[in-house]
Amino acid sequence: MSFAGTRRTKLIEGIDNRVPVASEAFDSAENLTELYDSDTYGLNAMRETLPSHCYKKIREVISTGQPLDPAIADMVANGMKEWAIKRGATHYTHWFQPLNGLVAEKHDAFVSIFPGDDRLLLEFSGMQLIKGEPDASSFPNGGIRSTWEARGYTVWDATSPAFIRKDQNGSTLCIPTAFCSWTGEALDQKTPLLRSMERVSEESLAVLSSIFKENYKRISPTLGIEQEFFLIDRSFYLSRPDLITCGRTLIGAKPPKGQEMEDHYFGTMNSRIVACIQDVEWQMWKLGMPLKTRHNEVAPGQYEVAPIFERANVASDHNMLLMDVLKSTATRHGLICLLHEKPFDYVNGSGKHNNYSLSTDTGVNLLEPGSTPAQNARFILFLTAIIRAVDIHADLLRASVANPGNEHRLGANEAPPAIISIYLGQELDRVVNDIVHSTETEANGDCNGEKMSLGVGAFPPLPKDSTDRNRTSPFAFTGNKFEFRAVGSSQVVAFPCIILNTIVAESLQYIRKEIEREKTNNVAANTAFNNVIKRVLSLHQRVIFNGDGYGQEWRDIAAKRGLANMRTTPEALATLNSEKNIKLFESFNILSPIELQSRQHILYEIYVKSITIEAKSMYDMVSTLVLPAAFKHQKNVADSLNAIMPFVQGQKNLPQPTAQIAVLTDLVTAINSLSDLNVKLLAAVKATKSAANEKDHAFMLSTSVIPAMREVRRVSDHLETIIDDTIWPLPKYSEILFLR
Missing domain, CATH: 3.10.20.70 (Glutamine synthetase, N-terminal domain)
Incomplete structure (x- = not known):
């Protein structure tokens, strides 16, 4: 940390003298x-x-x-x-x-x-x-x-x-x-979201009516959206051109301390931060958003707020409002809210966990394990539909969370991998295995020591909240809902929800029609139900994984199962307008082929613009900030060496100045390397302009420019660790992440 009279020191002194800004004059909790x-x-x-x-x-x-x-x-x-x-x-x-x-x-x-x-x-x-x-x-x-x-x-x-x-x-x-x-x-995002909500409601109602003889007026997808974000002092933000332009730091050496001590997660909240978040809460309460939870997240400077479940389109609107209010309120408190998925390397990035369920107009949660056999048969059917939907349409779910920020986050320690899988937990996984491997007509199994039969009239109670939570799974069952953890913190939640609604509607329709087809062959209703559920689970059980999603072992297992691992954004977006997906969206009147094509084009365009801006910003920062600082430090070390050399040469007993020589050698080598790499980065950016279309442009950036940026950062970050602290021009991670 700098103690000399530099601009960074003055910023730190200003932060040290800050006091929490008084929130708006709100009434008491009563x-x-x-x-x-x-x-x-x-x-x-x-x-x-x-x-x-x-x-x-x-x-x-x-x-x-x-x-x-x-x-x-x-x-x-x-x-x-x-x-x-x-x-x-x-x-x-x-x-x-x-x-x-x-x-x-x-x-x-x-x-x-x-x-x-x-x-x-x-x-x-x-x-x-x-x-x-x-x-x-x-x-x-x-x-x-x-x-x-x-x-x-x-x-x-x-x-x-x-x-x-x-x-x-x-x-x-x-x-x-x-x-x-x-x-x-x-x-827009709203129109297809409303369309998809109608389709999943229609298909849910049809299943409930024809199979379970339950009649409701409407089924609504519900979302509970956990919003993660960083709050940093505005002075640091204004001193970092990369944060201003790109929303994330393009360079920055690993600090001596990051999140290794695990002392930030759920820790006592800083008074400035509490004042800011309280301000946000009162504004959102007045706007009808039922914010309930706030806490420190894993990374230093990272926080989370979360509401109670709402109807999907209202939850989406409220989340858009929340992001806006977070940014404007943070500024009023002398802070900046960073919603980028990975604003800082070496510490956790931010997600937006979408907790998804389906609810009737009378308040019945269709993903709630019930207390009667009929309720649990209904639960198993909807669970089976979702398992099938995720397996068949994993490409769509991956594409729905594909953006430049999430590319830095997915697969890291705080986020699920790019391989789409489902976590059920031990109890539900055992139920699924029992159904799949049963050789009896009524699919016997065992659940908590009780004999069970998949017949609608003889299905025993299932345990609720009997599973652990798996933060490495992109799509995890958490008791009465699925948590889609792969959504990025800056994303509009409407698009992932459109995908979920559509694929669940398609699977519900498929299962209903399969059961009806079996019944036309004089098969009893219970047996038809059992046969279809067993067949569907057998075909799609491969997408269930209850282990550690971070390890190489899972990647190897996933490859053997034939599950895709689309690591980059361009790879994921390429699947969006496949023949399968065009047919899906068109058949359910969610997105026409031209509407789907337009979204793919826009997402490619956003990726291209984002990466190009980041690469050019990095080139400018290295050229105008990092290299000039390095040259200045190089001169200081060289002057120090020149000053001592006459004494060393004139005195036989004086040791050689190996320290200065080693530092100067390291400096010259790094400066030459950084200068060369920076020139190559700019050339790589220019070369991508020859791309025939946005898709090719995106792939060129992914394969040539992003690796070039990593190399520039590697050398720049090394220079940050050896240049005189009073010369280094940018606020460091150790300052940005820890000073409030």
Whole structure:
């Protein structure tokens, strides 16, 4: 750590003098229930502002997902406007999620001109609520729209509540919407998410009705999203060009201490951090997000917050809001929130664990092991469908989490490997094995010492929470849900959820039809059920792995089982528009071939731009910061050597200055190597411009530029460890990660 009068020292002194910023003036915890959801136009606000008949209709729309009756649209719009104005809103915006990983807004004032007068009139119509028309020409669209084709539409998602966003300059009413082109193609994440939710609901309802004689109105996929992130002092951030430009450090030597002592995980939270996260919590509570958990994560400077489960589209919207609030609130507290998957080497990166389940409109969790034989037969069917879905469509799940940041994280000590597998735990794994290897018609087995039969009427209770948790598995069963751990911390959760909903819907449909086909051959219902479940599990059991996913042993086992290991982002994205996947999305009306192709193109484009920006940023940092510092230190060592040499040469008894000679040799060698490698890096970047398309460009960057960046970093990081600390120009890991 630097103690000389350098810029870095002044930064450290400034941090040492910081005090926690006072949070916004919030009421006490005893008023939380009243404040919760107060900035959201949810059912409570609707009940207070809408006529009773209108409230009943909009409530039905929210619970069933049916279209809003245009006859009540004006009443809803007026109620929403009056509610928003009372909370200081002067503008409204259709809040949507284009395909750039961010949210988009175009603000319009409520104002209009009073007819025949110059006075302002505050108005908001049903048509303005339901439909908007932002410019669609400048968002990523993957070739769906030309630059001159600017028309696009936003359409209100009534199932996700409108909300108020407040800042120092006022408040805005934000209306969650879908975003599509003039010709009807989805240009966002929300539209296919809603489509996929409908499909998995339809297929779940069909299974429950035809096989179990259970009738519900709607099945909703639910998500509980654990959000990991880093908080660092803003002064350090502003002194690191790589953090500003790329969101991660491109160079930086391993600190003497990282996370080896395991003292940060669940440790006592720093007061500045607590003040910041408390501020975030109160804002999100007012916005209706049920944040419940906060704690220190494994890496120094890393934290996590997590909510209670919500309907998938609402959870997705809330997570987008959360990331925005985390960033803006951190800045107000003199901090920066880093959502990149791997902002620092040598310590854990950040994920966004998606806890996925399916819930009925009456609150029944279909992935909850039950207390009756029928409930557990239902559980086994949905479990079997998910096992099949993950095995057949592992390529899609891997593609759904493929981005430049996750490429640095997947397979490291804190993240699951790039091989997609399922963890069930010992008890459920034994149940599956018993079913697969049973030779009897009714598939006998043993569970906790009890004889069981897979017949719907004779299936015994299954244990709940009888498994350990496996952090090395990308898709782990955790008692009553599956935890998709491979999702990256910066990602929009909608896309992985679209994939999950679609593949689960397809598997449910397949199993239902197979059971119905067996029954047409005069096979008893229980026997048909048993036969299909056993057959499906036998075919797809290979995807189940309950061991350590980090070791080479698993990679060898996975290869023997025929499971893919797509380590890089370009490899994973190449599978997205395969014939199998095009057919899948098209048959369920989730994504048309052109919509799927556009997403692949955009993801390649994001990868290409990200890696190119990182490589150019690294070249600039090495050229303008690292090498000049190295030259300065080289001169100092050379001057020291020159100063002592006359005395050494004039005195026979003086020892040779081997220390200076060794340091200077090391310096000159490293400087020459770094300079050469940096030139080669820039040449490699330029060479990729010859690529014929974005896919080829991505593969060229992956195979040539990224290895070149690793070599540049290796030598640069070595120089950081030998250059005079008062000369080194960049904040070091030991400072960024530990000083608050």
